[in-house]
Amino acid sequence: xxxxxxxxxxxxxxxxxxxxxxxxxxxxxxxxxxxxxxxxxxxxxxxxxxxxxxxxxxxxxxxxxxxxxxxxxxxxxxxxxxxxxxxxxxxxxxxxxxxxxxxxxxxxxxxxxxxxxxxxxxxxxxxxxxxxxxxxxxxxxxxxxxxxxxxxxxxxxxxxxxxxxxxxxxxxxxxxxxxxxxxxxxxxxxx
Amino acid sequence: xxxxxxxxxxxxxxxxxxxxxxxxxxxxxxxxxxxxxxxxxxxxxxxxxxxxxxxxxxxxxxxxxxxxxxxxxxxxxxxxxxxxxxxxxxxxxxxxxxxxxxxxxxxxxxxxxxxxxxxxxxxxxxxxxxxxxxxxxxxxxxxxxxxxxxxxxxxxxxxxxxxxxxxxxxxxxxxxxxxxxxxxxxxxxxxxxxxxxxxxxxxxxxxxxxxxxxxxxxxxxxxxxxxxxxxxxxxxxxxxxxxxxxxxxxxxxxxxxxxxxxxxxxxxxxxxxxxxxxxxxxxxxxxxxxxxxxxxxxxxxxxxxxxxxxxxxxxxxxxxxxxxxxxxxxxxxxxxxxxxxxxxxxxxxxxxxxxxxxxxxxxxxxxxxxxxxxxxxxxxxxxxxxxxxxxxxxxxxxxxxxxxxxxxxxxxxxxxxxxxxxxxxxxxxxxxxxxxxxxxxxxxxxxxxxxxxxxxxxxxxxxxxxxxxxxxxxxxxxxxxxxxxxxxxxxxxxxxxxxxxxxxxxxxxxxxxxxxxxxxxxxxxxxxxxxxxxxxxxxxxxxxxxxxxxxxxxxxxxxxxxxxxxxxxxxxxxxxxxxxxxxxxxxxxx
Ligand SMILES: Cc1cc2nc3c(=O)[nH]c(=O)nc-3n(C[C@H](O)[C@H](O)[C@H](O)COP(=O)(O)OP(=O)(O)OC[C@H]3O[C@@H](n4cnc5c(N)ncnc54)[C@H](O)[C@@H]3O)c2cc1C
Ligand SMILES: Cc1ncc(C[n+]2csc(CCOP(=O)(O)OP(=O)(O)O)c2C)c(N)n1
Numbered sequence: 061x062x063x064x065x066x067x068x069x070x071x072x073x074x075x076x077x078x079x080x081x082x083x084x085x086x087x088x089x090x091x092x093x094x095x096x097x098x099x100x101x102x103x104x105x106x107x108x109x110x111x112x113x114x115x116x117x118x119x120x121x122x123x124x125x126x127x128x129x130x131x132x133x134x135x136x137x138x139x140x141x142x143x144x145x146x147x148x149x150x151x152x153x154x155x156x157x158x159x160x161x162x163x164x165x166x167x168x169x170x171x172x173x174x175x176x177x178x179x180x181x182x183x184x185x186x187x188x189x190x191x192x193x194x195x196x197x198x199x200x201x202x203x204x205x206x207x208x209x210x211x212x213x214x215x216x217x218x219x220x221x222x223x224x225x226x227x228x229x230x231x232x233x234x235x236x237x238x239x240x241x242x243x244x245x246x247x248x249x250x251x
Numbered sequence: 252x253x254x255x256x257x258x259x260x261x262x263x264x265x266x267x268x269x270x271x272x273x274x275x276x277x278x279x280x281x282x283x284x285x286x287x288x289x290x291x292x293x294x295x296x297x298x299x300x301x302x303x304x305x306x307x308x309x310x311x312x313x314x315x316x317x318x319x320x321x322x323x324x325x326x327x328x329x330x331x332x333x334x335x336x337x338x339x340x341x342x343x344x345x346x347x348x349x350x351x352x353x354x355x356x357x358x359x360x361x362x363x364x365x366x367x368x369x370x371x372x373x374x375x376x377x378x379x380x381x382x383x384x385x386x387x388x389x390x391x392x393x394x395x396x397x398x399x400x401x402x403x404x405x406x407x408x409x410x411x412x413x414x415x416x417x418x419x420x421x422x423x424x425x426x427x428x429x430x431x432x433x434x435x436x437x438x439x440x441x442x443x444x445x446x447x448x449x450x451x452x453x454x455x456x457x458x459x460x461x462x463x464x465x466x467x468x469x470x471x472x473x474x475x476x477x478x479x480x481x482x483x484x485x486x487x488x489x490x491x492x493x494x495x496x497x498x499x500x501x502x503x504x505x506x507x508x509x510x511x512x513x514x515x516x517x518x519x520x521x522x523x524x525x526x527x528x529x530x531x532x533x534x535x536x537x538x539x540x541x542x543x544x545x546x547x548x549x550x551x552x553x554x555x556x557x558x559x560x561x562x563x564x565x566x567x568x569x570x571x572x573x574x575x576x577x578x579x580x581x582x583x584x585x586x587x588x589x590x591x592x593x594x595x596x597x598x599x600x601x602x603x604x605x606x607x608x609x610x611x612x613x614x615x616x617x618x619x620x621x622x623x624x625x626x627x628x629x630x631x632x633x634x635x636x637x638x639x640x641x642x643x644x645x646x647x648x649x650x651x652x653x654x655x656x657x658x659x660x661x662x663x664x665x666x667x668x669x670x671x672x673x674x675x676x677x678x679x680x681x682x683x684x685x686x687x688x689x690x691x692x693x694x695x696x697x698x699x700x701x702x703x704x705x706x707x708x709x710x711x712x713x714x715x716x717x718x719x720x721x722x723x724x725x726x727x728x729x730x731x732x733x734x735x736x737x738x739x740x741x742x743x744x745x746x747x748x749x750x751x752x753x754x755x756x757x758x759x760x761x762x763x764x765x766x767x768x769x770x771x772x773x774x775x776x777x778x779x780x781x782x783x784x785x786x787x788x789x790x791x792x793x794x795x796x797x798x799x800x801x802x803x804x805x806x807x808x809x810x811x812x813x814x815x816x817x818x819x820x821x822x823x824x825x826x827x828x829x830x831x832x833x834x835x836x837x838x839x840x841x
Contacts, residue, residue, distance in 0.1 A: 092435060095383065100375060107376050138566060145563035151380040151400055154437030 080136035084113065085160040086173060086243050087144065090251055092152040093119050093127040100150050101129055110135060110143050114175075114218070116240040126154070132218075132241050157251050159243050166246070170217070173243040177221045182209045183232035191231040198224045209234075253425070258387045258418040259284035262351060265394035267294040268427050271322050273313065273690050274298065275306035279326025280366060281353025284418035289324075298690055298719055301711035303330050305683035307337020308709065311346045312684030313691045315670045316645055318474055320347040320401050321687065327353045328366030331412075332373065336677060338408045339377040343674025344497060345472055347406035349397050350378075356416040357385055370412045379407030384414070387422030395427045396434065404440025405561040406472055441560060444577030444585060452532070452556050452573055453589040459530035460600035461553075461607075462490045465513065465542075468497030468673070469535015469559060469579050471666050477501070477580035478666040481534065484583050487590055489597050491608060493521040495536050496658055497673040504662030510608070511617070514542040515809050516655040519616035519818060520608055522807075526815035527607075528553045535559060535579040538568040539674070548814035558582050616807045617659055619821050626776050628653065628728045628799040632660040632700065635726060638783045644696040645688045647671065649681035649705030652734035652805045657700045679708030682725055686712055689721040696724070696787060703729040704753055710762070716792040717767045724786050724793045727759060730801045738804045743811065763794035772796040 091097045098117055105112050114132040119125075133143060140158070147156045163171040179200070181191045184207070195202070195212045198220070204211035214224050218241060225236055245251065256264065262285050266274065274297050278286045289297055300306040303325045310321025325334055331352040341348045355364040371383045380400050382393045390413065397409040456462060464485060470477050478501040485492050485508050492502045493510040502509060511518035513525055525531065531553045536542070538557075543549040546568060555571040557564075558579055565574040575582055589595070619629045632653075646661055647670040648654040654671055663669045670688060672680035685699035699706075706727055716723050736751040760770030769789050773782040779797070786793050806821035 090437075092437065094434075096371060096375065099372070103375055138570075142563060142567060145561075145565075149405075149561065149563055151435050151438045 080138070082134050082136055083140065083160070084132065084134045085140055085158055086171060086241060087131045087133065087147070088157040088159055088243060088245070088251060089129040089131065089147055090154040091127050091129060091150075092154070093125045094152060097127070097152045098129065100152065101131070101147065104146055104150065105131075105133070105143075108142075108146065110139065114240040116242055130241055130243050155251055157245065159245055162245050168246055171243055172246050173217055173241050174215055175218055175221050175241050176239045177214045177224070178203070178237045179212045179214065179225060179228055179233060180209060180235040181212070181228055181232040182234050184208050187231050191228065194227050194231065198227075200224065253423045255421055256424055257284065257288070258390050258413065258420050258422060259288035261387070261390045261422060261424050262394065262413065262418070263288045263292050263295060264424055265391050265427075266322065267292070269395070269398050270319070271295055274322050274324055275300055275309045275313070275687065275690075276324030277303050277306055277326065277330060279328075279330050279353065281327035281355060281415050282324060282330075282351075282418075284415065285324060285351070285353070285413075297324075298686075298715065300683070300686075300715045302709065303333035304336055304679065305686070305709050305712040305715065307334050307348070307350070308340070308677070308680045308683035309687030309690070309712070309715075310348050310350075311337060311341055311344075311680070312647055312670045312687030314341075314346050314348060314687075315471075315684075316667050316688045317691045318667060320349055320398060320406075323348065323350040325350065325352050326366070327355055327370065328368045331368055331370040334410075335373065335377055336675075336679075338374055338410065340672055340675040340677045340680060341408040342377050342379065344672065345406050345468060346408070347401040348408035349394075349401050350408060350410045351394075352410060352412050353418070354383070354412045354414040357414045358416070360414065370410070374410050377408070378410045379405075381410040381412065383412045384417050387417050387420040390417060390422060391425045392430050392434070395425075395430045398427075400435075400438065405469075405564075441562070441576050442578050442581060444558070444575040444582040446585070448573060448575045449582060449585045450589050452575060453586050453593065453595055455530060455554060455556060455573065456488060456490070456532065456586070456590070457595040457597065459490075460598055461524075461528045461604045462488070462530040462532065462597075462601070463510075463524045463528045464490055464492040464502075464532050464534060465494075465525065465536055466492060466498045466501055466534045467495040467536025470498050470501040471535075472560075473535060473579040475666055477535075477578075477583065480580055480583040480587065482506070484587055484590075487587060489601055490532075491524055491605075493517070493524065495539065495542060495673070496671060498536060499658060499669050500663035500666045503664040505664055512658050514539075515544070516659065516805055516807065518659075519614045519807055519820065520611040522809065522815040522818055523611045524608060525550050531555045533557045533559075533571070534583065537564045540568065543568060544809045545812060545814050550815070614820070616818075616820055619803075619806075622800065623776060625800045626773065626779055626797060628730065628803055629656050629660055630776065631726075631728055631779065631797050631799055632656045634779055635698065635700070635783055636661045638780065639696060639698065639787065642696050642787075643692075643694070644668070644698065645670070645685075645692060647681045647684040647688060647697070647699045649699070649701040649708075650676045650678045650735075651702040651705055652730075652738065652803075653700050653702045653705075653728040655735075655805045656728070661700075678702075678705035682706060682723075683709050683712040683715075685723040685725070686716050686719075686721055689716070689723050690719070693721075697722075698724045698726055701725055701727045702734065703727055703731060703756055703759075704733045707757075713763070713766045713768055713792060713794065722790050722792055724795065726786070726795045727797055728799050729756070729759070729796050730799050730803070731756060732801060734803075735805070741804070742808075759794045759796035763792075766792075768792040768794055770794050770796065772798070774798045
């Protein structure tokens, strides 16, 4: 074998490991309500390798044909800026608000964020009683029940929903559905 | 008064009202109504291509050489999917295109109908924006909006998908000026740069000891005025200027302050200036990885001003100190105004900087081994340049070594004269692009510098050139290799030349003749000049088979994992240096 054949292949790109700390931010995006707009937003995230931790979308202003998309994403600060700039480039996007950044700037403790979860648990006897007791402690509502199941409805911040789900696991949790985060900036101003 | 007409007539009317004179296209079932309307009018001239990809690149060449949007018409399904490469190419290089595609009738969408493809789905990621028209009464508004989006802000390709029933339906036409309420009120491209930032930029320039202008395709996008303003700004400050591949011609290659192109295959002086500068003024360029090399070693001691119309270009790859978002022309004109009004001057130290630059220039990084027996590819481009100099000429390229040699050795003195696929690096771009350029500039000399591999990718468009009497000159630097691939295999893969040699190339002279074009061949340096002159003199399309040294490589080169000041130069690039160019650290990058 020639000596050059022993040289392992090298890359045409400069590859570097980046170790900047990641942050979790909630973005509120006002868009024209038209076909394909959600696909554009999601395609941007998947195409450029950004994370979507949670996604909520619905028409919010019928007369102006506007929808609001709320995305929770985790990224480094420079990437977060890129995400916002790329979203701003999409033609149907009106505004992008970084609610996490906003609450940091205003020294609010947290931004106003809520999720709704429906949690189904099955079981009888002691375990069933324990499930109900825990649900009560979390202020979850019973929205459906038979003698061997409950469906609880819980509203709260993501952390609370996650805690609730984890305590329900040992007491018969079989199914969960979550809405994803809905969020608004605190205070009187609109976006 | 609102006029009623069919969707197909609306398309033609909207194109005419947008000032479109030429349309590149290929017919098919889903666009027959539009072709019928085309037949019955004479405002818009249709150029029939041989493959939809050819139409797309022709429209790109047309756009890049005129500053106007290029327009394409294709059918549904395969017609639309064949446009994916040119749309992506235009998106990467910020070229304004409007592509109208036919679609199956609305009631058949989603049924896997004949020649149905989810065109808006497929092209969402490769257009600036796209539309599916479901109501004929939206058609005119959408078409006008498509032109607006394609040409404003950071230009790019826009696709309008028009189902066949919408083309037949009768609807209301609205003109470009009647579209008072655009649908997308959120789309507001930035224009004016922040005055405070502009003033600060001018002062930073006056404080700099080792400044450089790093300009890019955005200056070309901003129009000929921006190139003029750049020249004035360079003259006023006396700063050196370099450009990316896509920005060549904004500042003249014959200008005193020109350093040559920068980046991976840029000149020694341009890259050394970037590395050692204390101020970089980036105008309409995007810190691409072919420019920066190792980002952590990129121009470590400089402050950076970045002028760009697209906020997402800023701080994408390199952190800058002063971003200014807006149009390059407007911002340069404001910087000049501040420079004048505040009586700013460059610092004395600028003279020392030029002394240093002279030393780097003396390194003569574009020199190469001359030969009396074989045509060196660099020599071929130099001769082409000398023999076409002073003419009204335009140059396109394919992708590979020949592209880099053209960028290095052909001196562009004006903007919009140079068409190349930079961001996507699309082999097959150059020949159809030349077709589009020649359509826009019928009396000019249009040369496509090609490689023997690339040119075969859209060779069929030679037939388009012959049909429409477009005397393009395809100047093939025939080295019988995919030279650029081979070069990287030599550098990066232990000289294992896996599938980069082209067996069974056609006889290009006979091929030209088969198409009804003219074939010319040159095999020795001695016959080159007269062959080139013959090519220029012929008033028909030409395939020029220029047989060049087959193993020549393209230098200077910044090898992977290296900084700007660790360039590999031609006279140092012996076999051993090439094999060891990528050091242990570079190999560890894999
Ligand atoms: C084989 C090969 C080798 C290559 N080697 C090199 C090399 O050695 N050197 C090199 O330079 N390139 C090289 N390239 C090209 C490279 O890949 C990039 O395409 C190129 O460097 C990008 O140029 P740019 O930064 O000017 O950006 P462009 O892609 O031209 O983008 C233009 C920028 O200007 C902005 N802009 C647009 N309009 C305006 C306006 N009106 N006002 C202000 N800003 C505006 C845009 O937002 C964008 O950020 C090579 C390509 C190939 C295929
Ligand atoms: C469509 C496409 N496929 C593959 C490549 C990868 N590629 C880059 S340069 C090159 C070789 C080009 O060879 P040729 O046209 O002969 O030009 P040369 O480098 O020899 O001047 C290839 C295959 C590309 N850029 N585009």
